[in-house]
Amino acid sequence: MPKTKSLIRFGAHIVILSVSLFGMLLSSIATAAERPDFTGAWTTYRGNPGAAGGPSRFMGAELKLTPQAEKARQDFISITEGTNHGAGNSCVGGGMPGSMLGSGGYPMEIIQRPEQVFVIYEAHTEIRRFYIGDEAENPDSFFPERNGYSTAHWEGDRLIVETTRLKTQVDSRYPHSNQASIREEYYIDEPLADGTRVLAADLIMTDSLWLEEPLVTTKRWQALPDYHVLTYECSEPVWLDEMEMLYEEAGLEMVQE
Amino acid sequence: MKNFIKYTAVIATTLLFSASLYAHHSAAQFDFGNTVLVEGKVMEVRFANPHLRLILEVTDDARGTRDIEFEGHSRNNMRRQGLMPDMFIEGDTVTIRIAPMRNGEDGGYVTALRTPSGEEIGRVSGAD
Numbered sequence: 001m002p003k004t005k006s007l008i009r010f011g012a013h014i015v016i017l018s019v020s021l022f023g024m025l026l027s028s029i030a031t032a033a034e035r036p037d038f039t040g041a042w043t044t045y046r047g048n049p050g051a052a053g054g055p056s057r058f059m060g061a062e063l064k065l066t067p068q069a070e071k072a073r074q075d076f077i078s079i080t081e082g083t084n085h086g087a088g089n090s091c092v093g094g095g096m097p098g099s100m101l102g103s104g105g106y107p108m109e110i111i112q113r114p115e116q117v118f119v120i121y122e123a124h125t126e127i128r129r130f131y132i133g134d135e136a137e138n139p140d141s142f143f144p145e146r147n148g149y150s151t152a153h154w155e156g157d158r159l160i161v162e163t164t165r166l167k168t169q170v171d172s173r174y175p176h177s178n179q180a181s182i183r184e185e186y187y188i189d190e191p192l193a194d195g196t197r198v199l200a201a202d203l204i205m206t207d208s209l210w211l212e213e214p215l216v217t218t219k220r221w222q223a224l225p226d227y228h229v230l231t232y233e234c235s236e237p238v239w240l241d242e243m244e245m246l247y248e249e250a251g252l253e254m255v256q257e
Numbered sequence: 258m259k260n261f262i263k264y265t266a267v268i269a270t271t272l273l274f275s276a277s278l279y280a281h282h283s284a285a286q287f288d289f290g291n292t293v294l295v296e297g298k299v300m301e302v303r304f305a306n307p308h309l310r311l312i313l314e315v316t317d318d319a320r321g322t323r324d325i326e327f328e329g330h331s332r333n334n335m336r337r338q339g340l341m342p343d344m345f346i347e348g349d350t351v352t353i354r355i356a357p358m359r360n361g362e363d364g365g366y367v368t369a370l371r372t373p374s375g376e377e378i379g380r381v382s383g384a385d
Binding site for chain 1: 285286303305306307308310331332333334336
């Protein structure tokens with residue numbers, strides 16, 4: 001009799017476990033199904049030029065800088081205004097949030113994998129990687145960069161991206177200190193009238209040192225189906241000029257194009 | 258190629274609205290409210306990013322014959338406007354549409370270009 005009871009109890013456990021596992025499986029399938037695929041080429045939204053995130057909006061004007069930031073910004077302007085000096089002219093990409101909010105109106109490409117989302121901005125071939133789940137490491141173990149270090153997770157059909165480890169930047173339309181952090185929320189928005197897909201991202205940049213209040217804005221893109229984003233070779237001419245000078249000094253003929 | 262052309266208009270329009278010179282450097286020295294056509298012999302050309310570099314031998318009554326260096330859109334944007342490799346070579350005569358220098362000096366920002374065979378990158382002529 002005790003043996004039969006044990007068998008019944010064991011069987012019940014198996015049934016409960018199976019039901020639980022089946023439920024978890026269904027739940028994960030449902031969650032994965034909710035997640036949109038952002039993969040593809042996108043360009044700045046022009047469905048309605050006056051709309052938030054549309055192309056005619058100059059969002060940099062909305063920044064409320066602290067006196068410390070304002071001084072740093074004005075110092076930079078005083079040495080570069082009216083000159084050819086600029087990050088882009090030196091083949092340096094905008095960095096966040098400029099790469100995401102502006103990027104000169106150039107297209108971008110997204111490649112989405114379950115554990116990582118890549119964003120390639122055509123201008124300066126700036127690449128951002130959003131690490132998801134176990135792929136994400138402790139941001140503090142990485143050196144600060146212009147685009148920072150980004151981790152991400154899904155909340156239903158929205159991809160939430162948190163970016164930290166940013167460098168202090170005065171050479172951006174969106175100046176910030178190295179204390180800045182950026183939260184982006186990506187989602188598929190209402191399509192254009194012709195059915196073209198629209199991607200949107202709500203952005204909040206906080207910076208206790210340089211911003212009086214967070215920068216809050218929304219950026220939209222429209223899909224470019226089957227479009228190939230171009231490579232952006234920028235620094236090669238600088239090297240070619242250097243080579244030309246060396247060959248000239250040596251009295252040799254330079255054959256490289 | 259088909260898709261490239263198809264989306265050129267979309268991206269080009271976007272660039273018009275988004276200050277395509279953006280953070281490369283200040284564009285204050287160029288008068289974008291003005292349009293000037295310049296014809297000259299190509300002495301040197303470098304289709305590059307972030308900007309085109311073009312040196313033309315230009316002759317006019319006021320200043321005679323001299324080499325003038327111009328700047329222009331990035332190679333990527335000119336590609337979307339119709340630029341193809343080997344459309345013209347050094348020694349060819351081309352016509353360019355520029356935003357001239359505000360201070361009246363030689364030079365300017367190339368916004369469109371017509372090759373010897375009449376192919377256009379952007380619109381050389383036409384209303385602003």
